[in-house]
Amino acid sequence: MFLHVGTPKSGTTFLQSVWWANRDALREQGLLLPGAGVHEHFHASCVVRGNERLLESLPARGRGAWDRVLEETAAWHGDVLLSHELFSPADAGRAEGALEQLRSVADEVHVVLTARDLARQLPAEWQQRTKHGRSQTFPTFLTAVQDGSATNFWRVQDVPAVLDRWSVGIPDERVHLVVLPGPGGPRTWLWDALCGLTGVDGEGMTAPRSSGNESLGLAQAETMRRVTARLGPDGIDKTTERLLKGFFAENVMRSQDPERIVLPADVWPWARERAAAMVEELSGRSYHVVGRLEDLVPGVEPAQGRQPGDLAEDEVAEAAVTALSRVVRLERERHGARTGRPGSQDAAAPSGRSPRRSWRRVFSWRS
Numbered sequence: 223m224f225l226h227v228g229t230p231k232s233g234t235t236f237l238q239s240v241w242w243a244n245r246d247a248l249r250e251q252g253l254l255l256p257g258a259g260v261h262e263h264f265h266a267s268c269v270v271r272g273n274e275r276l277l278e279s280l281p282a283r284g285r286g287a288w289d290r291v292l293e294e295t296a297a298w299h300g301d302v303l304l305s306h307e308l309f310s311p312a313d314a315g316r317a318e319g320a321l322e323q324l325r326s327v328a329d330e331v332h333v334v335l336t337a338r339d340l341a342r343q344l345p346a347e348w349q350q351r352t353k354h355g356r357s358q359t360f361p362t363f364l365t366a367v368q369d370g371s372a373t374n375f376w377r378v379q380d381v382p383a384v385l386d387r388w389s390v391g392i393p394d395e396r397v398h399l400v401v402l403p404g405p406g407g408p409r410t411w412l413w414d415a416l417c418g419l420t421g422v423d424g425e426g427m428t429a430p431r432s433s434g435n436e437s438l439g440l441a442q443a444e445t446m447r448r449v450t451a452r453l454g455p456d457g458i459d460k461t462t463e464r465l466l467k468g469f470f471a472e473n474v475m476r477s478q479d480p481e482r483i484v485l486p487a488d489v490w491p492w493a494r495e496r497a498a499a500m501v502e503e504l505s506g507r508s509y510h511v512v513g514r515l516e517d518l519v520p521g522v523e524p525a526q527g528r529q530p531g532d533l534a535e536d537e538v539a540e541a542a543v544t545a546l547s548r549v550v551r552l553e554r555e556r557h558g559a560r561t562g563r564p565g566s567q568d569a570a571a572p573s574g575r576s577p578r579r580s581w582r583r584v585f586s587w588r589s
Contacts, residue, residue, distance in 0.1 A: 223295055223301070223302045223303075223304070223324055223327075223328035223329075223330065223331045223332065224301065224302065224303045224304070224305075224332045224334055224419070224420055225304050225305075225309070225321075225324065225331060225332065225333050225334065225388075226303070226304065226305035226306075226334040226335075226336070227306075227307070227309035227310045227333060227334070227335055227384070227388050228306075228307035228308070228309060228310030228335060228336070228378055228384065229307060229310055229335060229336065229337050229343070229378050229379055229381065229384065230307040230308075230310070230347070230350065230378050230379075231307075231338075231342075231343055231346035231347055231350060232307075232336040232337050232338050232343070232402060233336055233338075233402060233412045234305070234306075234307040234336060236412070236413075236429060237305065237336075237412065237413070237416060238260045238263075238305055238306075239260075239429040239430060240413060240424075240427055240428065240429045241255055241303065241305065242255065242259060242260055243427070243428070243429055243430050244424075244427040244428075247427065248303075248422060251422050251423065252300035252301055253300065253301045253302070253303055253420060253421075253422050254294065254295075254298045254300060254301070254302045254303070255302075255303050255304075255305075256290065256291045256294035256295060256298075256302060256304065257287065257290060257291060257294070260305075260306070261284075262284075262287045262290070262291075263287075263291075263304055263305055263306040264306050264308060265280055265283075265284035265285070265287035265288075266287040266288040266290075266291050266304070266306070267306045267308040267309045267312075268280060268284070268287075268308070269285065269287060269288035270288060270309060270312050270316055270317075270319075270320045271308070271309075271311065271312045271313075271316060272316055279460055288320075291304060292323055292324070292326075292327050293327075295324070295327045295328055296327035296328075301420065301421070302328065303420060307378070309388070310335075310377070310378045310384050310388070311374070311377040311378050312387065312388075313387070314386070314387045314390070317387040317388050317390065318387075318390040318391070321333075321388070321390060321391055321392060322391065325391065330396065331392060331396065332392075332396045332397075332398060333385075333388050333389060333392055333396065333397050333398065334398045334400060334416075334419065335381065335384060335385060335388070335397075335398070335399050335400065336400045336402065336412070336416075337381050337399065337400070337401055337402070337518060338401070338402040338517075338518070339402075339404065339493075339497060339517065339518050339519060339520045340379070340485075340493040340496060340497045340518075340520060341484075341485045341490065341493050341520035341521075341524075341525060342405070342485075342520075343379055344364065344367065344485050344489075344493065345360075345482075345483040345484060345485055346437060346483075347363075347375055347379070348360050348363045348364075348443075348483070349437055349438045349443040349483055350437075351363070352438070352443050352446045352447045352450065352471075353438065353446065353466065353467050353471040354463055354466070354467050355450050355453075355454070355458045355462060355463040355466045355467070356447075356450065357447055357448075357450040357451035357454075357455070358447075359447070359530065360483075360529065360530050360531075361486075361529075361531070364485075364486070364489055368489070368492055380500070381399070381500050381504065381518065382500055382503045382504055382507075385397060385399065385504075385507075385509065389509075394507065394508040394509050394510070395508070395510055396510075397509045397510065398419055398509070398510045398511075398512060399504070399509050399510070399511050399512070399515075400412070400415055400416070400419070400512040400513060401511065401512065401513035401514060401515060401517050401518055402513065402517065403513060403514075403517055404517050404520075404521060405521075405525075411513075413427075415512050415513065418512075419512060436476070437480065437483070438471065438475055438476075438477070438480060438483075439477040439479075439480025439481045439482070439483075440480070440481040440482070440483050440527075440528060440530060440533065441477070441481065441533055441537045441538060441540070441541040442475040442476070442477050442480065442541050442545075443475075443483060443530070444530040444533055444538055444541075445475065445538050445541040445542050445545065446466070446470070446471060446475050447530075448538070449466075449470075449542075450466065470545075473548070473552065474545045474548045474549055474552075475541075475545055477541075481527070481528070482525075482527055483527070483530075484524075484525040484526070484527035484528075484529075485520075485524065485525060486524075486529055487524040490520065490524040493520050494519055494520050494522075497518050497519040497520060498519050500518060501515050501516060501518050501519055504518075
């Protein structure tokens with residue numbers, strides 16, 4: 223049994239999209255992905271974390287996802303792969319309990335954690351939060367991360383701490399830390415690494431055209447942040463959050479050529495120091511490391527790029543107008559499909575998804 227627990231924004235969605243797109247081929251090689259799809263692994267992570275508010279929002283079948291994973295694992299005679307980055311924030315007691323349950327149905331349990339350097343994780347986490355309806359500015363977010371008040375960030379991005387919680391009772395040689403190479407590394411490195419780890423031949427396996435959860439560009443993330451601030455200055459409800467993430471971010475705010483969000487130069491030295499401390503702590507352990515621990519530390523030279531505060535107001539306005547035009551086109555296409563009158567060809571979502579399906583997905587539980 224391979225349990226891939228995160229970290230978020232370390233290629234997890236890419237891996238999951240390829241795994242699920244090739245589920246039958248993997249099964250023929252002896253590797254089972256239990257459940258009906260990645261959403262069931264998300265549901266299983268919710269059950270393991272035990273968040274009552276979240277559990278109450280799940281469909282009835284979702285609340286039984288973890289039990290189904292255990293049942294399918296017990297019945298399968300080969301290897302099993304369970305993957306979702308939202309296992310990572312589970313507290314120590316619940317992680318230990320989940321591992322104990324997995325050990326009761328599997329001959330061996332291997333824990334896998336993918337990770338990459340903080341200079342890429344920090345901007346990625348901020349834009350991901352905007353997609354989930356958070357209106358915190360990038361500078362405010364970075365300040366909270368540095369002073370330790372952004373506890374949710376460190377809950378999933380403090381690599382040694384995550385491994386502390388998810389290695390109880392697991393021999394170090396079965397705890398696999400996969401460290402992504404720095405910027406410019408081979409594009410297939412992560413996939414090749416996970417194929418080697420799980421023992422499958424992944425040659426020719428590809429992801430769907432759109433695997434979801436792509437990062438927003440600078441102007442799009444800032445525009446979405448402002449929309450969220452207008453919708454709920456004191457926070458938004460779960461239904462609105464799903465609408466923002468499942469439809470607005472994935473279909474409306476996409477850009478064909480997004481401007482990368484980079485860590486500010488004045489935060490770079492702190493990120494290097496904090497990452498070096500994690501590497502030093504990990505160096506004293508005997509986990510199986512795939513890649514190089516030192517790649518968790520950002521390079522010496524800061525990445526070049528603008529900050530949200532550098533955007534001109536007309537750039538934000540242009541992103542907003544583009545988004546509004548897409549909403550109209552998608553609604554026109556949806557209306558045409560409902561009435562039997564075809565909509566315009568240019569109504570397709572930027573991601574290439576069917577607009578009708580995109581609207582239906584707004585209220586389905588996905589990660």
